[in-house]
Amino acid sequence: MPEDHDWEAYKVPPTRTPVSERTTSVPNPVNYFQTAFNYVLDAPVTLVREWIEKWQSKNKFYYYHQKFRRVPDLSECLEGDYMCYYEAEAQWRRDRMVDQQIVEIVRERLAACKQREGPNQFQNCAKEMELLAQVTKAYQDRYGDLGYHGNARTCLMKQKHRMMEERKAAQEEQQ
DSSP states (O other): OOSSOOTTTSOOOOSSOOOOOOOOSSOOHHHHHHHHHIIIIIHHHHHHHHHHHHHHHHSOOOGGGOOOOOOOOGGGSOTTOHHHHHHHHHHHHHHHHHHHHHHHHHHHHHHHHHHHHGGGHHHHTHHHHHHHHHHHHHHHHHHTTOOTTOOHHHHHHHHHHHHHHHHHHHHHHHO
C-alpha cells in the first residue's frame, strides 16, 4: 500500500458541516405547529401519564397472585340467600379448576418421569404413579359423573349420597 495518498481520488470530508443559509425571511410555520402541539397536547398528556405511572408504581397489582377469601359452603348458606349461593358456586368453580390443575401437574410429572427413565419407568416412577392414582381417585370421587354442567348443588348432593352409603355400609358391618 503506498504511503502517499492521491488526495484528488480520496477526498477528505470537511471538518465541519456547513450551516445552510436561509433564503427567505418568512418564518417556518412548521416550527410554530410543533411548538403549539408540544405545549397544548403533548405536555399535559405526558404530565398525566407520568403521574399515573408514579401512582401505579406504588400500588402494584399482580393479577396472577390474586387471593380470594374463602366463602361459606353451599350447605352453610341460609335458605333464600342468593348472594351466598352465588359466592358458593364461584368458590366451587375455583376449587374445581385448582383440582383440575393439580391432576394435570401430577400427570405431567409422571409423563416427564416416564420419558426420563425409559425402560426403568415402572421401578423408578412408582411414587409418581401412586400419587397420580390417589389424585385422580380423589378428583373422581368429588367431581366424577357431574359432567360439564355440574355445579356446587349437584356436587353437594353427590357427596351427601356417598356419605349416606358409607354410613349404611358401616351399620351393616356392625350388625
